[in-house]
Amino acid sequence: MVTQPSAAQSGLSYADIVDLADKAPLVANVRIRNIIILKPEQAGTVPADHKRLFIEADVTGLIRGESGISPLVTYLYDAPLDARGKVPKLKKAQMILFARAGGRPGEIQLIAPDSQIPSTPAEVDRVKFILSALVAPDAPPRILDVGDAFHVAGTIAGEGETQIFLRTENGDPVSLSILRRPGQAPHWAVALGEIVDEAARPPEPGSLLWYRLACSLPATLPPRSVRSLAVQDAEAARADYQLVIDALGPCGRTRKSG
Incomplete structure (x- = not known):
């Protein structure tokens, strides 16, 4: 019997990760290189207590994606503010992204507001385990x-x-x-x-x-x-x-x- 990796530090349940993985044509490990906080007139509609960020990230590993991915990607992310009303420190952070290709080379779109999660070896193993189950020949249908x-x-x-x-x-x-x-x-x-x-x-x-x-x-x-x-x-x-x-x-x- 194949043993599922234990829950990792993202705080998301098995069902949460399957929800994300099942909808994402692109899953990648990235290291955030640069962050720009968009001004209100640039950001558009943003949820309360969030700031919209323009993020540049280096791809350190492609977990899922048939057409490949640029080594440097850009995307928008609505970051929840901390208790002091500050944007969390994300520069140099390792993340797993559940995304789809954007309209321009190197541009991607997160499939959900929370589809950027902290990357740890345990979390990567869990995501790979779930993706393998989703694409297996005998995978149960929806x-x-x-x-x-x-x-x-x-x-x-x-x-x-x-x-x-x-x-x-x-x-x-x-x-x-x-x-x-x-x-x-x-x-x-x-x-x-x-x-x-x-x-x-x-x-x-x-x-x-x-x-x-x-x-x-x-x-x-x-x-x-x-x-x-x-x-x-x-x-x-x-x-x-x-x-x-x-x-x-x-x-x-x-x-x-x-």
Whole structure:
């Protein structure tokens, strides 16, 4: 089993980093060379308690980017002011940028206001680990919605099986299965394919599959998912879906910007 690097010093959770990495066509390690604080008439609209900076940075490593990157990049960054109302000291700082190419050579754009994070060896390892999972051939697809749910009651009390289909961005099949047997703890699993086999298991916490589920599934089973079921079967499907949600736990996002 591949072990995920431990959380680093950025303060961002696993889900936060996946959110950034999943949207960024360009991820780079940089060392900030120069900072210019833009005047209000140059900066445009800036969030309260922030200053817009024009930053020049030397690229020390390209983590993701098919088309390469200039060795010197420039970009804008809205820096939060410290308790004294000062811009933080960023010159010579090592940063990881989640970005996209800008309109001019060497110009890039951060994908979000907080997509510049401190670079440490541990953080670089964590970002690389997540990016590798995102581009792996067997990477789980993005979950868009919950589809139909089905429930089959067993022949004895307390026995039953629920299957819940999920809608994905690329159309690949993903489903949840929940099996209950009298005298046993409920067993649930996720299947990436048409067939749910006995080897299917719940996702490993902190894995990309866990993230796709924990950060995408609604808190309760949508009414449309059980619209064709009898009342008793619908109640069982809802209870089984809640079992999955509780087992996945909170997504763990901490970022305030998208």
